[in-house]
Amino acid sequence: MIKKLNNKLSIPFIIILLFFSYGCETSQSSKSNISLKYLGAAGWEILSDTSTVLIDPYLSRIKLVGNSTTKNISNSAAARDWGKDQRPKFYRDDEYEPDTLVINEHISSADYIFVHHTHFDHAADVPYIAKKTGAKVIGTESLSNLLRAHGVPNNQIITVKGGEDYVFDNFSVKVLPSLHSALRKKLYFNSESIQKGIKVPLKIKQYVEGNSLMYYFRFKNHKVLTMGSMNFIGDAIEGLEPNILLAGSANSRKEIYNYTERLLSLTNYPDIIIPTHWDDFRVTYDASQEAAIKSKASPFIEDVKNILPNAEIILPKHLEPMVFESK
Numbered sequence: 001m002i003k004k005l006n007n008k009l010s011i012p013f014i015i016i017l018l019f020f021s022y023g024c025e026t027s028q029s030s031k032s033n034i035s036l037k038y039l040g041a042a043g044w045e046i047l048s049d050t051s052t053v054l055i056d057p058y059l060s061r062i063k064l065v066g067n068s069t070t071k072n073i074s075n076s077a078a079a080r081d082w083g084k085d086q087r088p089k090f091y092r093d094d095e096y097e098p099d100t101l102v103i104n105e106h107i108s109s110a111d112y113i114f115v116h117h118t119h120f121d122h123a124a125d126v127p128y129i130a131k132k133t134g135a136k137v138i139g140t141e142s143l144s145n146l147l148r149a150h151g152v153p154n155n156q157i158i159t160v161k162g163g164e165d166y167v168f169d170n171f172s173v174k175v176l177p178s179l180h181s182a183l184r185k186k187l188y189f190n191s192e193s194i195q196k197g198i199k200v201p202l203k204i205k206q207y208v209e210g211n212s213l214m215y216y217f218r219f220k221n222h223k224v225l226t227m228g229s230m231n232f233i234g235d236a237i238e239g240l241e242p243n244i245l246l247a248g249s250a251n252s253r254k255e256i257y258n259y260t261e262r263l264l265s266l267t268n269y270p271d272i273i274i275p276t277h278w279d280d281f282r283v284t285y286d287a288s289q290e291a292a293i294k295s296k297a298s299p300f301i302e303d304v305k306n307i308l309p310n311a312e313i314i315l316p317k318h319l320e321p322m323v324f325e326s327k
Helices: 011-020 023-029 100-106 126-133 141-149 251-255 259-266 290-307
Strands: 002-004 034-040 043-047 052-055 112-114 136-139 157-159 165-167 172-178 212-218 223-226 244-248 272-276 322-324
Touching (some): 251 290
Parallel strands (some): 223 244
Antiparallel strands (some): 002 322
16 A cells, blocks of 8 residues: 655655554554655665665756767757756766755755666766765675765775675665666667776766666565666566565666566566656656656556556656555
8 A cells, every 4th residue: 555745745754654654553563664755767765664775866867968878869869859957968978967956955864875787877976975974885896986986985885796685774685686778779788887996077978887786675564676777687586576666667678578577477476566767867857757658657557557457556756755554
């Protein structure tokens, strides 16, 4: 069961609500709710009883022209109408600058940050957020090198490669090796990582993949599987039983054999399926997402409905908390 909350509620109020929304009966049975908030791209905030977890927190949403992984800029990208967005344009050869005003508006605290890979739309805001919050940051060696280059202390950095199964405060996490989306009709391939000793600020094109991961979170009464791309390794996720699946749903999923059916069957048909990484993350939070919904999220939702007609599928709205109650 899910309840949507007003976006204006403060984080302390949400945490209090998570503790008390079930009243005396909940406390007696030791049930535990969680709150999920979509930050855009593959980014999420998860609030549990005692922890604030961020996943791929990318909030700057820079006005990037073209693609960060190729020099080619399509005619449609070059001629894009940005409407009322008067922010400066960025190109892949430009140095990345986080929008600290936006980040500060929406991120006040965090205990842990998990990162799927180190492309800019997953990792570029993480050093600033880590230094601001003091959160522990979990990700690949590529991410660790990025963090150290920005002066994040070593005691905040946990380096993983996939296969680890770690216990944290009130949850555990299985780190899963994964694959990046098959971008540009499967022409994308990158084995580079951000190197030790790299000089910052980085250019946008220097935010290379650095290997890809997925995360399987086990909270007290919820299991959440997260994805940072539209791809996966079947053997790595087979037999997992998340009740909440944050499913990569952009159109590059169409390059993967039987993507949706395999994803759902390998994860034992989760109760709740939430599309992720479907939005246009080059525009501000107040911009319309109707085109992205129509072209990416809605077709994925239809795919899921054809396989699981009774599934609970939730299209998230940016920055709108959703509370999932314990059964």
